[in-house]
Amino acid sequence: MKTAQELWELLDEAQHLPYGAAQIALVEQVLRHVDTTDDPALRFYARLFATTAYIYGGEPVKAFPTFSWCVADFDRNPGPHHQRWMHNLLWLFKNMVNSLTKFPEVPLERTYAVLDDMERRYRESGHGMQAVYKHRYLVAQHVGRTGEVAEWFEKWQAAPRDTLSDCAGCDPTTLVNHLADQERYEEAAELAGPVLAGDLSCSEQPQSILSELMPVYLRTGRLREAADAHRRSYMIERNNLADLWGVGDHIRFCARTGNEHRGLEILQRHVDWLDQAPSPAAAMNFAASAVLLLRRLVELGHGGTLIRRAGRADVTASALAGELETFTLETAARFDARNGTRHQSGLMVEVMESKPYGVNVPLSPTARRPVSPETRIVAPEPPRVVTPPVEVPETATPSELIDLAEKHWQEDREEALRTVLAAFGARFEVPADPALAARLWLLRGFAAPDDDGAATRSAWERAAELFTEAGDTGEAGMTRARLAVQKAWTDEPTDELLAVVEANAAHHDAHGDVRSRASAWVRLSQMYRLLQRMDEANEAGDRSDRFAEEIGDPRRVAYHAMIRAQNRALADRSEEAGTAARLAWEFYRAHGPARAAAEAAVLVGQLSESPEETVAVLSEALAVGVPGAELPSRLHRARALMNLDRPDEAIDDYVEVVALVAAGGDEEGGGVFVRHELAQAYKQAGRPAEAAEVAEEALLGFDRLGAEEPALDTRFLLAAIYRDLDDSSRALQLYRDLIERLEGNPAGRGQVGEQAGQLLYDLDRDSEAALTFRTAAVALHEAGDLVAELRVLRRRLMALNYADEVPEAEEVIRFAERRYAELPAELAAQPGVVWGRSTFAFEVGNLLMRRGRYAEALPHLRGAVEPLRGIGAVDDADRLEGMLAEALLRSGSPGEAERVLDELLKRMSPESPTRELATGLYAEARAAVQG
Numbered sequence: 055m056k057t058a059q060e061l062w063e064l065l066d067e068a069q070h071l072p073y074g075a076a077q078i079a080l081v082e083q084v085l086r087h088v089d090t091t092d093d094p095a096l097r098f099y100a101r102l103f104a105t106t107a108y109i110y111g112g113e114p115v116k117a118f119p120t121f122s123w124c125v126a127d128f129d130r131n132p133g134p135h136h137q138r139w140m141h142n143l144l145w146l147f148k149n150m151v152n153s154l155t156k157f158p159e160v161p162l163e164r165t166y167a168v169l170d171d172m173e174r175r176y177r178e179s180g181h182g183m184q185a186v187y188k189h190r191y192l193v194a195q196h197v198g199r200t201g202e203v204a205e206w207f208e209k210w211q212a213a214p215r216d217t218l219s220d221c222a223g224c225d226p227t228t229l230v231n232h233l234a235d236q237e238r239y240e241e242a243a244e245l246a247g248p249v250l251a252g253d254l255s256c257s258e259q260p261q262s263i264l265s266e267l268m269p270v271y272l273r274t275g276r277l278r279e280a281a282d283a284h285r286r287s288y289m290i291e292r293n294n295l296a297d298l299w300g301v302g303d304h305i306r307f308c309a310r311t312g313n314e315h316r317g318l319e320i321l322q323r324h325v326d327w328l329d330q331a332p333s334p335a336a337a338m339n340f341a342a343s344a345v346l347l348l349r350r351l352v353e354l355g356h357g358g359t360l361i362r363r364a365g366r367a368d369v370t371a372s373a374l375a376g377e378l379e380t381f382t383l384e385t386a387a388r389f390d391a392r393n394g395t396r397h398q399s400g401l402m403v404e405v406m407e408s409k410p411y412g413v414n415v416p417l418s419p420t421a422r423r424p425v426s427p428e429t430r431i432v433a434p435e436p437p438r439v440v441t442p443p444v445e446v447p448e449t450a451t452p453s454e455l456i457d458l459a460e461k462h463w464q465e466d467r468e469e470a471l472r473t474v475l476a477a478f479g480a481r482f483e484v485p486a487d488p489a490l491a492a493r494l495w496l497l498r499g500f501a502a503p504d505d506d507g508a509a510t511r512s513a514w515e516r517a518a519e520l521f522t523e524a525g526d527t528g529e530a531g532m533t534r535a536r537l538a539v540q541k542a543w544t545d546e547p548t549d550e551l552l553a554v555v556e557a558n559a560a561h562h563d564a565h566g567d568v569r570s571r572a573s574a575w576v577r578l579s580q581m582y583r584l585l586q587r588m589d590e591a592n593e594a595g596d597r598s599d600r601f602a603e604e605i606g607d608p609r610r611v612a613y614h615a616m617i618r619a620q621n622r623a624l625a626d627r628s629e630e631a632g633t634a635a636r637l638a639w640e641f642y643r644a645h646g647p648a649r650a651a652a653e654a655a656v657l658v659g660q661l662s663e664s665p666e667e668t669v670a671v672l673s674e675a676l677a678v679g680v681p682g683a684e685l686p687s688r689l690h691r692a693r694a695l696m697n698l699d700r701p702d703e704a705i706d707d708y709v710e711v712v713a714l715v716a717a718g719g720d721e722e723g724g725g726v727f728v729r730h731e732l733a734q735a736y737k738q739a740g741r742p743a744e745a746a747e748v749a750e751e752a753l754l755g756f757d758r759l760g761a762e763e764p765a766l767d768t769r770f771l772l773a774a775i776y777r778d779l780d781d782s783s784r785a786l787q788l789y790r791d792l793i794e795r796l797e798g799n800p801a802g803r804g805q806v807g808e809q810a811g812q813l814l815y816d817l818d819r820d821s822e823a824a825l826t827f828r829t830a831a832v833a834l835h836e837a838g839d840l841v842a843e844l845r846v847l848r849r850r851l852m853a854l855n856y857a858d859e860v861p862e863a864e865e866v867i868r869f870a871e872r873r874y875a876e877l878p879a880e881l882a883a884q885p886g887v888v889w890g891r892s893t894f895a896f897e898v899g900n901l902l903m904r905r906g907r908y909a910e911a912l913p914h915l916r917g918a919v920e921p922l923r924g925i926g927a928v929d930d931a932d933r934l935e936g937m938l939a940e941a942l943l944r945s946g947s948p949g950e951a952e953r954v955l956d957e958l959l960k961r962m963s964p965e966s967p968t969r970e971l972a973t974g975l976y977a978e979a980r981a982a983v984q985g
Contacts, residue, residue: 055087055090056087057091058091058092058093058096061084061087061088061091061096061100062096064080064083064084065081065084065096065099065100065103067080068080068081068084068103068107069103070819070822071783072293072294072783072784073107073110073111073112073294073296074111074112074293074294074295074296075111075112075295077107077111078104078107078108078111078113081100081103081104081107082104084100084104085100085101085104085120088100088101094127094131094133094135095133095134095135095138097127098124098127098128098135098136098139099135099139101120101121101123101124101127102120102124102139102142102143102146104116104117104120105117105120105121105124105146105149106146106149108120109146109149109153109296110294110296111294111295111296112294112295112296112297112298112330112332113295113332114149114153114156114296114332114333115153115157115333117149117150117153118150118153121146121150124143124146125143125171128140128143140179141217141218144172144175144176144179144181144218145218147168147171147172147175148172148185148189148218148220150168151165151168151169151172151189151192151193152189152192153333154168155192155193155196155335156333156334156335156336157333157334157335158334158385158388158389158391158392159388159392160392161392162197162392162393162394165193166193169186169189169190169193172186172189173186176218181216181217181218182213182214182215182216182218182219183209183213184210184213184214184215184216184218184219185216185218185219185220187206187209187210187213188206188210188219188220188225188228190202190206190209190210191203191206191207191209191210192228194206196393196397196398197393197394197395197397198393198395198396198397198398198400199395207232224262224263226245226246226249226263227262227263227266229242229245230242230245230246230263230266230267230270231266233245233270234266234269234270234273237273239270239273239274240274242266242267242270243267243270243271243274243276246263246267246270249263250263250264260286260287260290261286261287261290261291261297261300262287262300264283264284264286264287265283265287265291265300265303265304267279267280267283268280268283268284268287268303268304268307269307269411271283272311272411272413272415273411277413277415280307280311280415281415281416281417282741282743282744284304284307284308284417285417285419285743285744285746285747286742286743286779287300287304288300288301288304288320289743289746289747289779289781290779290781291304292320292323292324293784295327295330295331295332296332298324298327298328298331298332298336298337298339298340299335299336299339299340301320301324301327301340302336302339302340302341302342302343302344303339303343304317304320305317305320305321305340305343305344305346305347306343306346306347306405306408308320308347308417309343309346309347309350309408309410310346310408310409310410310411311410311411311413311414311415311417312410312413312414312415313414313415313417314347314350314351314354314356316417316418317347317350318347318351318359318371321344321347321348321361322361322362324340325344325361325363326363326364327340328340328341329364334385334388334389335389337381337385338381338382338385338386338389338398338402339405341378341381341382341385342378342382342402342405342406343405344374344375344378345375345378345379345382345405345406346405346406346407346408348371348372348374348375348378349375349406350410351371352371352372352375356371357370357371357372358370358371358372359371361374379406382402382406383399383402383403386398386399386401386402387399419709419732419736419744419745419747419748420709420712420713420729420732420748420751441467441646444462444467444469444470444473444474446458446473446474446477452478452482452485452490453485453490455474455477455478455481455482456478456490456493456494456497458474459471459474459475459478459497460493460497462474463497463500464609465609466609466646466647466650467646467647468501468647471497471500471501472501475494475497475498475501478494487524488520488521488523488524489520489521489524489526491520492517492518492519492520492521492523492524492526492529492533493517495513495514495516495517495520496513496514496517496533498513499511499512499513499514499517499536506544507540507541507543507544510540511537511540511541514533514536514537514540515537517533518530518533518534518537521533527561528561528562528565528566528570531557531558531561531562532558532562532570532573532574534554534558535554535555535558535559535574535577535578536577537554538551538552538554538555538581539551539555539577539580539581539584542581542584542585543584547581547584547585551581552581552582552585555574555577555578555581556578558574558577558578559571559574559575559577559578559594561574562574568601568604568605569601569605571598571601572598572601572602572604572605572610572614573598574598575594575595575597575598575601576594576595576598576602576613576614576617578594578598579591579592579594579595579598579617579621580617582594583620583621583624586624588621588624588625589625591621591624591625592618592621592622592625592627595614595617595618595621596618598614598617599614599618602614608641608645609641609645611637611641612637612638612641612642612650613638615634615635615637615638615641616634616635616638616650616653616654616657618630618631618634619631619632619634619635619638619654619657619661620657622634623635623657623660623661628661631657631661632658632661632662632663635654635657635658635661636658638650638654638657639651639654639655639657639658639671642654643655643674648678649678649680651674651675651678652674652675652678652679652680652683653675653680653683655671655672655674655675656671656672656675656680656683656686656687658671659671659672659675659687659690659691659694660686660690665694665695665697665698666694666698668690668691668694669691669694669695669698672687672688672690672691672694673691675687676688676691684710684714685711685714685715685718688707688708688710688711688714689707689708689711689728691704691707692704692707692708692711692731692735693731695707696731696734696735696738699738701735701736701738701739702739704735705732705735705736705739705741708728708731708732708735709732711728712725712728712729712732715728725755726752726755726756726759726761726764727752727764729748729749729751729752729755730749730752730756730764730767730768730771732748733745733746733748733749733752733768733771733772733775734771736748737771737774737775737778742775742778742779743779745775745778746772746775746776746779749768749771749772749775750772752764752768753765753768753769753772756768762795766792766795766796766802769788769791769792769795770788770792770806770809772788773785773788773789773792773806773809774809776788777813782813782817785813786810786813786814789806789807789809789810789813790810792806793806793807793810793829800833800834800836800837801833801834801837801839803829803830803833804830804831804833804834804836804837804839804842804843804846805830805834805842806830807826807827807829807830807833807846808827808830808834808842808845808846808849810826810830811823811824811826811827811830811846811849811850811853812849814826814853815849815852815853815856818856820853820854820856820857821853821857821859823849823850823853823857824850824853824854824857824859824862827846827847827849827850827853828850830846831843831846831847831850834846840873840876840877840881841881841884841886841887841890843873844870844873844874844877844887844890844891844894845890847866847869847870847873847894848870848890848893848894848897850866851863851866851867851870851894851897851898851901852897852900854866854901855897855900855901855904860901860905863901867898867901867914870894874891874894885925888921888922888924888925889922889925889927889930891918891921892918892919892921892922892927892930892931892934893930895914895915895918895934896915896918896930896933896934896937898911898914898915899911899914899915899934899937899938899941900937902914903937903940903941903944906944908940908941908942908944908945909941909945909946911937911941911945912938912941912942912945915934915937915938915941916938918934918938919931919934919935919938922934928963928966929966929967929968932958932962932966932967932968932969932972933967933968935954935958936955936958936968936971936972936975938954939951939954939955939958939972939975939976939979940975942954943975943978943979943982948979948982948983949979949983951975951979952976952979952980952983955972955975955976955979956976958972959972959973959976
């Protein structure tokens with residue numbers, strides 16, 4: 055048997071749990087023992103709290119007996135505790151009215167009786183009728199009595215709000231619904247704006263108003279806002295059985311906006327909730343929405359899609375649509391029989407027969423979408439390259455045409471090369487002279503399309519044979535070396551291929567001119583790179599560069615710079631690589647071809663340490679297009695945009711990278727990491743709903759891959775995102791999970807614990823915050839992060855202060871002072887530590903002075919001001935000196951307080967936030983001195 059104290063503690067624990075099965079289980083544990091105690095307040099409050107837990111935890115039918123017991127006890131055995139919680143009891147009348155309408159087996163007369171009792175009690179307690187009129191309006195709306203709906207709506211709107219009115223989010227939610235029913239969509243959207251901008255912290259908001267706004271935003275052309283409302287609302291509702299009705303709204307939204315696939319995912323995730331629906335009304339709304347979606351799937355040719363259900367055989371979309379239609383109509387008929395109207399049946403038929411809105415709303419935050427003008431990145435205009443027209447003389451001989459084609463090849467004019475070769479093929483046969491024919495086949499290899507390389511290999515093999523036949527062993531060897539490198543690129547580099555290239559370099563070293571040596575050694579450099587022998591690649595490249603400089607052709611120098619940049623980059627010699635890449639880029643940008651300029655720009659962008667330069671050059675490269683380079687270019691540009699705090703623009707690139715990775719078949723690898731970065735971009739852009747969705751996808755991927763460290767980082771990111779979404783329960787759950795997973799990582803445990811403690815502190819759960827900060831401080835000390843430990847000790851002191859746990863706070867003060875004394879001198883002198891130590895003194899003063907212990911605060915405050923001024927923290931120093939002066943004044947030293955304040959006001963700027971307080975204290979101190 056549990057004592058009353060133990061049961062109170064269990065109730066306190068339950069209050070800190072999110073609504074749902076776990077909280078209900080703990081409350082019911084209390085209810086099983088509560089009548090064995092002699093504590094009437096406990097018996098009453100336990101049932102009152104249970105009523106709320108049942109309503110918002112998805113089991114409202116259980117709330118009827120607990121609420122009835124509370125009302126009877128309130129009337130039968132009045133006591134002080136009833137007055138204490140009378141507001142809670144009166145508030146719950148509204149929930150009861152709503153719940154009663156959702157069970158067709160409850161007679162309508164019972165609902166009206168509760169409404170009458172609610173009105174009587176509100177009047178007797180001196181409250182207004184605003185909430186009463188609203189709930190009469192809601193009952194009339196449920197029944198479908200149009201005249202009564204209009205009457206009670208006008209009374210509700212005319213009545214002033216009071217402390218029993220629904221919250222600042224719930225009242226506008228109902229009004230938005232009313233305006234939407236009248237097709238006054240613009241008014242509804244305008245009404246919701248200020249509401250969403252405010253603080254919506256009740257258990258039904260903001261998810262309820264966001265759900266109502268989904269169709270409103272669609273009707274007013276606010277497609278992005280509609281998608282965001284869906285994401286934010288569903289993210290909250292998807293975890294709570296009590297929100298089954300709202301989940302149905304999301305299925306309907308998906309079915310009407312071209313998102314049938316997403317609607318099917320939601321249906322599959324929640325279809326088993328129908329077996330434990332919180333009410334027949336919620337089940338009916340969910341089922342009707344599911345019918346609409348399933349019919350859409352049938353229309354689209356997917357009626358055979360299988361839906362899985364626990365404990366039952368899989369069922370096709372078509373068959374489930376028929377089954378749920380029958381259920382919906384039968385349930386609606388039960389409501390109509392109870393209400394004496396056909397209203398609910400009409401509503402459900404309307405839902406099931408709804409037509410698409412006629413717009414497609416992209417709901418997936420990783421789906422490609424048109425780039426908006428606001429986020430479109432304009433590439434800098436490159437210098438205009440003037441390319442002379444291609445002229446193929448009509449009287450040119452075969453030899454002259456081959457000379458012209460070689461000239462265009464050396465100038466990197468690929469289209470001109472192809473034009474001349476086409477003219478040759480139209481006019482002449484392959485020359486009988488093997489030397490001339492070899493040159494022709496070599497050029498045809500250069501002009502072959504970029505596919506699998508087969509055409510190039512075939513042409514060069516023929517060229518090598520012909521050069522050999524012509525007795526030109528040098529050109530034959532050079533051609534075979536080209537073939538070897540090309541095979542290494544398209545297939546796999548081997549020692550046999552390397553031997554061919556090495557032999558060619560040796561031959562030209564002995565017999566070739568400067569041009570052939572440059573070509574032979576740059577080709578050997580490329581082969582070494584493909585074999586990942588980077589030292590040899592760079593040595594060979596340096597040798598080829600010397601030959602290129604000797605030749606003196608700027609185009610040749612630029613080409614060698616490109617090879618050098620690639621080699622240096624792979625050898626982690628980034629600065630040299632960047633210099634070489636810029637040299638190549640500047641030449642090709644001015645002289646063409648555009649493709650070479652773009653390839654060089656990709657290198658510059660990837661190597662640059664300037665995010666501005668990265669964005670500029672990669673934007674130019676992407677505008678031109680480099681086969682195979684779009685993915686890395688977009689990824690590097692996205693990261694640069696993030697560094698420039700331009701997350702909205704980065705999002706478009708990240709989304710495109712996700713699509714490119716998926717198209718390349720690496721969704722489970724690189725795609726997961728890119729999703730993590732995309733989630734960070736959405737968070738930084740202030741779009742937390744999309745950030746959460748993408749981060750959840752990344753976390754699933756990391757867990758599947760067994761990538762523990764990235765999964766931990768993603769959980770930490772998700773916790774911060776859920777804090778942005780005001781979903782503190784989920785954020786705390788993630789923090790607790792992280793602390794468990796970081797068992798062997800004290801630094802990580804301390805960091806996460808500090809975040810969790812701060813969240814608890816912000817939620818005014820100060821005792822829990824203090825305990826969490828304590829654990830975090832121990833972990834940080836274990837990790838050797840003494841500065842962070844002291845920071846967390848200060849936060850622990852703040853939490854203990856507001857938790858009114860003074861003895862433990864005094865222990866923390868003594869402990870922190872020892873820790874500060876033990877700090878190494880070099881740490882103690884750091885500006886952050888100086889600021890933290892003086893701020894700790896401020897928190898000590900705050901703790902003691904709140905309890906009238908002014909004299910005890912003085913030793914902590916003296917000497918803490920000057921260090922703050924020494925590091926330039928002027929406002930903090932002013933605030934601390936003002937506290938010192940107040941402690942002096944209240945502890946009986948008005949003269950010293952006056953002197954301190956006089957000096958403070960002389961040095962204080964007129965804009966100082968402490969000036970008004972200091973001025974008032976100075977007048978008080980001066981009056982005390984003058985007697």
